[in-house]
Amino acid sequence: MDYFLTEEQQMIVETARGITEEKIIPQRAELDEKNEFPTSILQDMAKADLFSIIVPEEFGGLGGGCLEIVLALEELARGCVGVATSFAASTLGIFPVLIAGSEELKERYLPDIAAGTKWAAFGLTESNAGSDASGIQTTAVLDGDEWVLNGTKQWITNGGEAKIYSIVALTDPSKGARGASIFVVEDGDPGFSYGKKENKMGIRSSATRELIMKDCRIPKNRLVGRRGTGFITVMKTLDVSRPGIAALGVGLGQAALDEAVPYAKQRVQFSRPIISFQAVLHILADMAIQIEAARAIVYAAARHIDSNPKNMSKASSMCKVFATDMAMKVTVDAVQVLGGYGYMKEYPVEKMMRDAKILQIYEGTNQIQRNVIGQELNKEYA
Amino acid sequence: MDILVCIKQVPDTKDIRLDPETNTLAREGVESIMNPFDRHALEEAVSLKEEHGGTVTALSMGPPQAETVLREALACGADNGVLISDRAFAGADTWATSYTLARAVETLGGFDLILCGKQAIDGDTAQVGPGLACRLDLPYVTCVQKTREVTADSIQVERMMDDGYDILRLPLPALLTVVKDINEPRVPSLKGKMKAKKAKIEALTAADIGAEKQFIGLAGSPTQVVNVFSPPPRGNRTMFSGTIEEQVSQLVEQLQPYL
Structure with missing residues (x-):
């Protein structure tokens, strides 16, 4: 679907996709197996200016907002949620300084963050x-x-x-x-x-x-x-960062679909490719519906946040819950479509399924997100 | 150090087809990319510039749409992009291409080092780099896997060989063709892409570079393609798997009946 991205936003997508395809995908299985931090990939991301997206222009950044970081994270998560999480966590770590920090603190930290020479x-x-x-x-x-x-x-x-x-x-x-x-x-x-x-x-x-x-x-x-004022800043930080976690869910779901469909087309059982069986095809169709719906709510929430609204908590929590619950379901489905092969480490979907679980837990569990949404409803209908 | 990198736009070989009528590459609907070896040449040029200062100019001969690979080169850190484009260049073989590139290099002038990919993945000849060096009367080394010490008037390199590598020193200016082992090309940066989008790509015609008609394009190309065909599929093959020991015993077992 066309989400009417600007040329600059398209460039962010292409750049992050380049990192995913050339740097992340070839290394992800080994990094996962060895529990190894992706230092060289983060350095590649720094060279590609991805760390500068969120930093204001006066400190050497590109002055992007929530949607820009969401687009980058979605593409990175198509490669590996572990690597993408390391990138997202640095953004999360610097948000308090961006939101509430003094000029002095911004001058001290933001240029290094933008250059990607220091992570947060x-x-x-x-x-x-x-x-x-x-x-x-x-x-x-x-x-x-x-x-x-x-x-x-x-x-x-x-x-x-x-x-x-x-x-x-x-x-x-x-x-x-x-x-x-x-x-x-x-x-x-x-x-x-x-x-x-x-x-x-x-x-x-x-x-x-x-x-x-x-x-x-x-x-x-x-x-x-x-x-x-620490907790106020924490809440504001999490409001703007959560769509990023939701975007990891969208990217991960898309990655799972990108594995499942080609597999279903080439896997022959009962003398037919398994995609010709409605039981399989419907799983794939449901995956695609869920992913696109999640993408739409995440982009909408990010655009809402970038419009600097009075209240962003509900939109932020809604997109986080929807996209990460989707990622868990869709990755489980991908393993099911690949069957026994999906359970083996030779195929990437078992890792995707393991990676998905944390998305429902970190940056506020999905139960806490539902509390936030419920509290907002309570206020709205007061 | 001022470096020139020769870059060719090629069809992506992930999706290669031959036109059965004409026996030429079917280019319609096939995505064009920067020749992969040239990406490594460009990365080396940009790394050398970052270390030693100077400039990087990317040069390409091709149709107007080859401008895309020059913008990509700018996004990866090249300072200038020059496109030599003229209908009269069409149909050039490696002889005519090296002549044309040489005219362009002489017109632009003043480079300490010229870097080329080992070969282009469409023609696979590996002739244009050495051909260009000969035309310009420059010392050259092919298949460079590493650049070592660089001084004001020389460069030391490792040349990949079947049984290891040679260490060679060349006086500058010189030309090198590089293999993929030389580096890991970077992904074009966001700021680079934004700069590249706005940059002006210099375009030169045959007249601009003083190329004579009888030496360019089809007219200047002694090579004639007699036939291009897809090789017939090979016979039945057996793939062994497992450890080396297991694979060897499987092989021995297969050969047993013939011994």
């Missing part, structure tokens, strides 16, 4: 704070001209690989969620180290690691936005 990460989740993000226990105390951070972040994507970390910490624990603030912590800051590296079911090429802050001292000016 977002540190919110802790062992006792997942869906309930207000349960975080990491603290930040002002001591003279420095903030002193203490706590452990868990399951942080790009942990150990990124140089720039947006860390959510409590500056006033008595106020709960209203006492949270965001800080930029840099790789190499005193008292900042990396802990356990996770061994995951899917997206195995992405790095998922603990961040440990033990009397971690950082300059006073690393506070992002005003003290106590």
Whole structure:
């Protein structure tokens, strides 16, 4: 379908597709097998200016919005959701600075982000704070001209690989969620180290690691936005980043269909290609319907967000739920169409199925997204 | 260092067909791409420029639509694109092509290094690179798999051989043809693409480069294609699989009846 993309948006699609076809697809099985971070692919993405999409022009970027990043992520996810997640997580990590950071912080970090020479990460989740993000226990105390951070972040994507970390910490624990603030912590800051590296079911090429802050001292000016506004910035960050996760679902679903249809055309059983059996053909048709519907809602939500509306949470959550539930279903269906071959590692669909699951979990589980949508409905019909 | 890269637009060989009537390549409906070997030559030129400074000029001879590959070259980091295009160039073989390219290089002038892909994937002759060097009276090395030390007036390279590689040093200016092992070509960047979209591609005709009529196009081409055909399919084949040991024992078993 024609989504009336601008010439610049078409260029983003083509560039990301080039990275996927030439760099990601040839390496994805090995990266998955070895649990290996795709450093050289991210460097290729940097050379192709993909990291500059989201950065404003005055800091060396292309000044793109939510739709531009969605288009890039969809294409990258056609290659590998693990690699695409590493790219998406860097964007997520820098959003707080883009949304609420001081000019000083923007000048310090954005040029390197745009050039792709430094990657970012977002540190919110802790062992006792997942869906309930207000349960975080990491603290930040002002001591003279420095903030002193203490706590452990868990399951942080790009942990150990990124140089720039947006860390959510409590500056006033008595106020709960209203006492949270965001800080930029840099790789190499005193008292900042990396802990356990996770061994995951899917997206195995992405790095998922603990961040440990033990009397971690950082300059006073690393506070992002005003003290106590951390959770507002977190919510705004997730509102603009979620369509990106939805886009990973669209790209992954498309990749699964791109494997399933050619297979069904060439696989002969009962003396006929299996695509000639309605039972198989209908699975493929349903996959295609779901993927296109997801793409449409994701692009619509991204355009809505780029129009700078008052409220974007509902659109953002709706597209995330729909596209990622779709990706899970469609990848399971692709494995079914390929049958025994689909279950084997010689074909890429088993990896796609493993990679799909996380999309329903991270950046807010799909149950939490439904809560958000429900709360908005409650307000709308008040 | 000012580098010239010769680039050819070729039909994508993923989808090659012969016109059964004329025995020539069916080009209609076949996507055109930058000759894959030339992408490696371009990448090497851009890497050398990034390391040593200078400029990269991409040169192509072809119909007006060959401008596409020159814009792609600009998106990949070339500074200028020059298209030599003239109806009179049509039907050129490698002899006429190397003459024409040589006239263009002399017209543009001032290059320290010329890089070409080892061969184009449509004609597969591997003659134009060496032919161009001879026309320009430049030292050349074919099948370069690595560029090593570069100085103001020389370049050291590795030439791929069947049994390893040679290390050779050439005085500059010189011409090299490259193999795919030399590098991993980059994906054209977004900023490069935006720049390339707006860039002006210089277009030169036979008259502009002072090419004489009897040496260009069909008139200047001694090569005549007598027949082009698809080879008949080979006989039955058996593919072995498994470890080398397993494959060898399968082979021995198959040969047993004939021993």
